[in-house]
Amino acid sequence: MSTSFQPEHTRSEPGPGTVIGERRRLINVAYRLLGSLAEAEDAVQETYARWYALSRPQQEAIASPGAWLTTVAGRICLDVLGSARVRRERYVGEWIPEPLPDRTEWLGGRVSGGRSEPPDPADQVTLDESVNMAFLVVLESMTPAERVAFVLHDVFRYPFAEIAEIVGRTPAACRQLASSARRRIGAARAPAVPTAGHAGLVRQFKEAWEAKDIEALVDLLDPDAAMIADGGGLVGTVLRPVEGSARIAEYLIHIAGKAPGTTLLERTVNGRPGLVAQHAGVTVTVAAFSLADGRIRRIWAVRNPEKLRPWTAYGQS
Template identity: 80%
Template sequence: MSTPSEPGHDQPESGHDRSEPDLSAIIGERRQLINLAYRLLGSLTEAEDAVQETYTRWYAMSPQQQEAIASPGAWLTTVASRICLDVLGSARARRERYVGTWIPEPLPDRAEWISGRAGGGRAESADPADRITLDESVNMAFLVVLESMTPAERVAFILHDVFRYPFAEVAEIIGRTPAACRQLASSGRRRIRAAPTPAAPAAGQAGLVRHFKEAWESRDIEALVGLLDPDATMTADGGGLVGTVLRPVEGCQTIAQYLIHIADIAPGLTLLERTVNGRPGLVAQHTGVPVTVAAFDITRGRISRIWAVRNPEKLRAWTASGQI
């Protein structure tokens, strides 16, 4: 498991006057930092905040202090990682008080994601520096497993296994020995390997999700049951801000009945096929506004897990332009 991201960066030598290209290089680190922070936190909103804080600390330094840093990219990565580690520590306590189940924030496809947060209904053009690199390390099943890791495990695992930082650098970032970081990453790796892994390629999943959409729209309960694994689980996240089930719905028959119930009590929903965290998913719109984003996991040719995110605070990337 890897990404195109690498720990090494071409950076200006220290001791030279900072020029416009050097500033561009600093700003150019933002995509790498957002990629890292999202995987560490499972929240685009929190990732943006962490990266913003990182840059605030950079610009708070004097020019002399900045010039004394041999590798600004490494400095930014270290600071962002430490901020994320602190956020993860406090997030565990916050999520214990969360209403219902906390699900990672879903991401649109790179081509569909509107850069920046929703504000005043103003749409902004997508900035390539702001886009998350969507690969296997941001699919929903992977992110859910990451939530089971301790903060230190998650940081060590992501930095080493996903971003390929050597353990010596990981140790410097999180303040532990290389041997301890190796153990942390190994523990995280075992959690990943123990979790069910998607068996269907994206193309196969797209067809299954399409049939699921059609069965839901036609209220065909038998078709829905046939598309679901007998032991399927559906988890919803409303965050206490919108109505939804607080506990997972289990079993294909129960899930199908629940979906038909939703279709009956919420007329006017429009279902759209969209890429969710790099895999085929669905978006439910009401009067043109996304109200639910659903991610799927496939096992043995059937849908085994559904994650339905309804918390409006987690749908900002989907609603920034008012529609997808």
């Protein structure tokens, strides 16, 4: 698997356009490494701050500005991943990667007050298989070094010699890290479901939920399904996974009764069909789904408002 963003190996003049032109690729790398759009944006901003802190002769001495920026961004992300493990141990409830809307549904670029607003970082992320929620959740189980080696090599096709400079290990060790990560991905990967089939099942789930049809919900869920919710301690939600089709269906009917006036919308979530719940026009929940054997196996429901910035902006547009 790879994106259209390939490593830069040719010498180029470090002009403003060349350097700024790397932003999209850096955002793509950082989001996959960190699972957070906000943290990815911060990492990329810090990367550019370090570039512009160099003198002009220092910049001109760098053969490949793109490679330099990627190396710096990778090291920053590696540091963030290390500290994130400690922060997530103190996180209230389950931590789910930040969901991304389709590029047609984010705030940036829409006209407000007669002028176009600055682009939102969400528009910079290419929505491919490497950002679907199931994939990002598996990345979360990896060590920081495994994640960096795997994402940079298997997704972005960077050579192990360059990755070694980022993680501070030998190319051979980086190859082993990527191999270990690849095994994790293979063990967790469910058979691919065509987008149309995925969308159809999500639509049936939405309709059953709206109808409060508990039997239909149970039929749509895998018997061993799990629902994981992320409120970050900022909004009410379950703190542990809800497991089993019957328990999930009962819980969904329960919360539907507690939130009258909520609207469910079919939306693209991290490149796959998902659902968005809005109340008074504001997005309050974004749900991603993983399917297997014609049923829903996993539901990831993000309710933490800090992770719903692009979605909330869209809901208010």
